Amino acid sequence: xxxxxxxxxxxxxxxxxxxxxxxxxxxxxxxxxxxxxxxxxxxxxxxxxxxxxxxxxxxxxxxxxxxxxxxxxxxxxxxxxxxxxxxxxxxxxxxxxxxxxxxxxxxxxxxxxxxxxxxxxxxxxxxxxxxxxxxxxxxxxxxxxxxxxxxxxxxxxxxxxxxxxxxxxxxxxxxxxxxxxxxxxxxxxxxxxxxxxxxxxxxxxxxxxxxxxxxxxxxxxxxxxxxxxxxxxxxxxxxxxxxxxxxxxxxxxxxxxxxxxxxxxxxxxxxxxxxxxxxxxxxxxxxxxxx
Amino acid sequence: xxxxxxxxxxxxxxxxxxxxxxxxxxxxxxxxxxxxxxxxxxxxxxxxxxxxxxxxxxxxxxxxxxxxxxxxxxxxxxxxxxxxxxxxxxxxxxxxxxxxxxxxxxxxxxxxxxxxxxxxxxxxxxxxxxxxxxxxxxxxxxxxxxxxxxxxxxxxxxxxxxxxxxxxxxxxxxxxxxxxxxxxxxxxxxxxxxxxxxxxxxxxxxxxxxxxxxxxxxxxxxxxxxxxxxxxxxxxxxxxxxxxxxxxxxxxxxxxxxxxxxxxxxxxxxxxxxxxxxxxxxxxxxxxxxxxxxxxxxxxxxxxxxxxxxxxxxxxxxxxxxxx
Numbered sequence: 001x002x003x004x005x006x007x008x009x010x011x012x013x014x015x016x017x018x019x020x021x022x023x024x025x026x027x028x029x030x031x032x033x034x035x036x037x038x039x040x041x042x043x044x045x046x047x048x049x050x051x052x053x054x055x056x057x058x059x060x061x062x063x064x065x066x067x068x069x070x071x072x073x074x075x076x077x078x079x080x081x082x083x084x085x086x087x088x089x090x091x092x093x094x095x096x097x098x099x100x101x102x103x104x105x106x107x108x109x110x111x112x113x114x115x116x117x118x119x120x121x122x123x124x125x126x127x128x129x130x131x132x133x134x135x136x137x138x139x140x141x142x143x144x145x146x147x148x149x150x151x152x153x154x155x156x157x158x159x160x161x162x163x164x165x166x167x168x169x170x171x172x173x174x175x176x177x178x179x180x181x182x183x184x185x186x187x188x189x190x191x192x193x194x195x196x197x198x199x200x201x202x203x204x205x206x207x208x209x210x211x212x213x214x215x216x217x218x219x220x221x222x223x224x225x226x227x228x229x230x231x232x233x234x235x236x237x238x239x240x241x242x243x244x245x246x247x248x249x250x251x252x253x254x255x256x257x258x259x260x261x262x263x264x265x266x267x268x269x270x271x272x273x274x275x276x277x278x279x280x281x282x283x284x285x286x287x288x289x290x291x
Numbered sequence: 292x293x294x295x296x297x298x299x300x301x302x303x304x305x306x307x308x309x310x311x312x313x314x315x316x317x318x319x320x321x322x323x324x325x326x327x328x329x330x331x332x333x334x335x336x337x338x339x340x341x342x343x344x345x346x347x348x349x350x351x352x353x354x355x356x357x358x359x360x361x362x363x364x365x366x367x368x369x370x371x372x373x374x375x376x377x378x379x380x381x382x383x384x385x386x387x388x389x390x391x392x393x394x395x396x397x398x399x400x401x402x403x404x405x406x407x408x409x410x411x412x413x414x415x416x417x418x419x420x421x422x423x424x425x426x427x428x429x430x431x432x433x434x435x436x437x438x439x440x441x442x443x444x445x446x447x448x449x450x451x452x453x454x455x456x457x458x459x460x461x462x463x464x465x466x467x468x469x470x471x472x473x474x475x476x477x478x479x480x481x482x483x484x485x486x487x488x489x490x491x492x493x494x495x496x497x498x499x500x501x502x503x504x505x506x507x508x509x510x511x512x513x514x515x516x517x518x519x520x521x522x523x524x525x526x527x528x529x530x531x532x533x534x535x536x537x538x539x540x541x542x543x544x545x546x547x548x549x550x551x552x553x554x555x556x557x558x559x560x561x562x563x564x565x566x567x568x569x570x571x572x573x574x575x576x577x578x579x580x581x582x583x584x585x586x587x588x589x590x591x592x593x594x595x596x597x598x599x600x601x602x603x604x605x606x607x608x609x610x611x612x613x614x615x
Contacts, residue, residue, distance in 0.1 A: 037395025131540020222423025
């Protein structure tokens with residue numbers, strides 16, 4: 001089994017050793033670079049969270065949650081933006097979820113490959129990544145101009161439009177994971193299809209669908225751009241959905257760009273609250289799915 | 292015998308139940324179908340709404356609305372040229388920075404990381420995608436902008452500012468804000484999206500392919516370059532396009548850091564604007580029914596068309612792999 005028994009040109013041992021070293025060196029360099037890239041990515045997250053805690057924690061107090069926004073220098077809180085965000089996120093999710101659920105069900109249970117299903121799936125995917133500011137512009141034209149003013153309702157509708165495609169995607173994916181034997185068993189018992197879907201399929205996919213809803217809530221809770229032209233923001237205490245309504249992201253936007261130190265501090269506190277909320281929802285959604 | 296009799300006697304009672312079931316079926320199927328059609332109409336309505344809203348501006352300025360570089364609310368002359376340029380340049384610069392890092396993360400997560408590390412690091416990257424854009428804006432404005440103004444830009448200007456062609460890219464005073472800063476923030480924002488798509492498509496490569504290459508003595512990098520990348524090429528480009536689509540329409544973060552000036556400068560440190568930042572900033576000053584409002588809606592229509600094309604391409608490329 002000497003080298004000469006191998007057909008072809010005799011191997012230059014030195015050259016192939018050098019080639020091997022070069023290949024291993026390249027491999028090592030690239031692997032190190034990829035490790036570094038991952039470190040960079042994680043560092044960004046740590047830096048953002050660190051900055052938020054550093055600046056936001058000192059500004060955080062009970063007053064932030066109990067007092068309304070006040071003019072600069074008079075020591076206000078963020079109660080009305082927080083309540084406004086909760087209301088608009090809640091109603092937006094409430095409007096968007098049933099529509100998204102039905103569309104996802106249509107795509108998974110009724111029409112997997114018809115031309116209509118293909119176009120609905122396509123449009124839903126486009127809506128999922130479309131610039132959210134354009135949804136704000138659209139709602140402005142449809143709900144703000146005809147009804148003569150900015151309103152909390154317009155904000156809710158803009159958020160609902162963002163919720164729909166997220167729920168569509170997760171609902172369809174989760175329903176598709178269910179085995180067909182489950183459906184056949186239900187139909188075999190004589191149940192109509194709608195009972196099969198609502199009582200068995202939705203229930204079997206419940207944790208996945210709920211994950212989608214939680215992710216949608218997390219996404220819209222931090223949305224700023226679609227609210228700029230719809231609910232506008234409101235520095236006074238107001239719970240009316242027919243009037244301009246405050247929200248946490250819009251208040252952060254207004255306060256962070258202001259020259260007043262106490263407003264900027266409040267903006268950091270608000271940023272910390274919203275980020276912890278959004279990331280918390282994401283982690284909750286993930287652990288729910290893993291169960 | 293008695294069993295058969297009970298079955299027979301039960302038959303008539305089944306009928307009405309089935310009928311009510313079919314009625315319920317019809318209603319439910321119609322509701323699902325209706326919701327699907329509603330989503331279709333919604334996208335149509337968004338496009339039509341933006342187009343009709345921008346019609347005044349399109350009619351007044353014609354093609355010059357897209358190519359014109361003047362944006363003068365006082366003279367009522369509006370051209371989208373500068374903001375289209377800013378949108379495209381910041382998004383492309385962001386991709387140039389984000390794609391290599393995203394590839395590194397995906398490579399690390401699929402091939403290199405020990406299994407205990409994959410989930411926490413993967414989750415961290417996904418959480419980066421979940422951070423609201425306004426937070427990126429604030430973080431960029433209070434952390435990256437001072438860093439750029441005090442450290443990075445003076446350093447670059449001192450060292451490269453004198454070189455003939457390259458120096459032009461770094462001309463101007465170090466304000467910290469500007470095209471490059473916006474592109475950096477955008478890069479950080481789209482990084483997790485691209486990395487997540489790449490990781491998922493890398494995971495679709497059949498292990499047999501990779502094992503055969505390893506069996507031939509390939510190094511990890513050679514396996515990724517010669518087996519994984521060729522197999523997933525189309526989807527990887529799709530993921531990059533998805534990131535591009537996100538970067539084009541990003542509003543809040545860019546508005547904070549781009550400097551907001553309506554001019555095209557050769558310098559990367561110069562201020563600029565993007566379609567989304569112009570719409571966000573100038574909307575408050577536009578009164579209902581004015582030509583300016585129409586121009587802003589027209590800008591929105593242009594942004595929608597650009598995003599639509601990019602996102603359609605991305606989806607086409609990503610779905611091909613999934614449907615196989």
